[in-house]
Amino acid sequence: MAFDEYQKREFKQVGTRPNRPDGVDKVTGRAMYGADMTLPGMLIGRILRSPHAHAKIKSIDASAALALKGVKAVVTGDDFARPEDDFLRDVQENCMARGKALYDGHAVAAVAAIDAATAKAALKLIKVEYEILPHVTDVDAADEGRRAHRAGRANAGKRPRRHVGQCHQPLRVRPR
Amino acid sequence: MKKLHVSTTVNGDPAEFVCTPDESLLDALRNRLGLTGAKEGCGTGDCGACSVTVNGRLVCSCLVLAAEAEGAEIATIEGMAEQDRLHPLQRAFIDHAALQCGVCTPGILVAAKSLLAKNPEPTDEEVRYWLAGNLCRCTGYDKIIRAVQSAAAEMRGA
């Protein structure tokens, strides 16, 4: 319809300023967020993270953590199935390191325990043997270092190429 | 760690709980007393989402040991409304859309109430500096300041 007609339409909700329906719960502290909820038998999870920006994970010994009273499970990258798809593999590796820690903070293991204090104590008992590898924190150095970081795989995610139409002069494209 | 028994007053009512010596007041309020209004945004005293008052003083409950609540008077967001009547600040926040996700809101309300008790007619700048320790990711603060000023005016009977 024409623009002028659109302007004359009367709306029931659009253009009004209703109070948000969850406002009362939120301003009284009654609103329940995920972290506010507890269920019977609920376990608490905690993540052990790599303190190194780039390191080979030589071994993970979770036996002491598993032996701690109140710890129900410990998982590492080896507990996950390995997807065939490249993209999914990257996603999974970001969730839990597989053989290599790729950034400071990369999850290396996880614990489920009966309460936060036990989970925290369990993390301390997990022994990870790292072989620290070099890392880069500079964009230009990253381009040079990309082959060292992920053998054979470039730092760039995708290289889209598009050719449209004809040129009178051939375009000079830098070979990659 | 051997647990401690703490007797305290929360929002005017007697309350007791058992806690470890290294638990924070925030942990005790949320996990021992079921008062989940105060939130853990950072755990380091930077975000203010855990704000409560202890003996009338505005503090971050993540920086108070639960054991310190012994014999003290704690006031949380849950004590702000009078039964089914919202505090003017709570009403103003809803009316002025001063909240979105609402996680910072309990902390900001407790902090704002504490400000108005001390200074019933603050300037915008005074409100901003007082609330500097309460971080909000959603609203951009402008509506929060307006809501606080609106409630302050109402509370002054203006």
Add this chain to the structure above:
Amino acid sequence: MRYLAAQSVAEATGALAAEAGVTRILSGGTDVLVQLKAGMVEPDLIVDVKKLPGMREIRAEAGGFRVGAAVAGAELGEHAAFCAAWPGVAEGFQLIGSTQVQGRATMAGNLCNASPAADSVPALVAGGVVARIAGPGGERDLPVADIPAGPGKTNLKKGEFITSFFFPARAMGASDAYLRFIPRTEMDIAVSSAAVNLTIGADGKVSAAEVALGAVAPTVVRVPAAAKAIIGTKLDDAALAAMAKACEAACNPIDDKRGTIAFRTHTAGVLACRAARIAHERAGGKA
């Protein structure tokens, strides 16, 4: 970890001395609880000193003030007479953290946490403030300037803790000021800071001065040469220039993402001059 709310100084010092493991004092807790959570320290015993007699009081003494070591920033800020006498100390202390942090933070904690950038310390040093220390061996007094030993370290012995600070009587025409540089407007750690405490004589010239710089060395640095540069002057441009130069010479800062050596050094001089002007004006000096 065990928690002890000490009821007497003897109980506190006794428990601290008897503990073979790691101990910590709990005053405001705004540093120690953060360190606890981060796993930076795992105390076997934490002694809460807030219930000890006098720890939370501000009393007049010998013409000056005795401030309990567990007085929170918000409490000190509400003491009109103290803030009138020591505005530099008060403003330095009250710059720490947020309103919530001010509800708990103490000067003793700020001093003993021994960050090189601690905001309450430069003005305490410039003010010649003396700390009273309780310990297993009894009580002793030590100038605040002698307490920080390095980042995170103090010269207190095992079992010792501060119970109060003594602020000497104020001469006529005396005042102080504290300024710091931070990248944000609020809630930040000093990149460089300066405190100036001065007295103006009957002739309108500065008759006494103390200058202390923060965040430009492992501990707060007294700069007698900077003080000397303004004594006997009315803070004319030449005096302030000499003051800035003396401050720069005294700096020995680190270089990091928050401030380069050059930046910290230069701004320390600038802040000292501005603080001198403010203290001068507060003391009743005419420009």
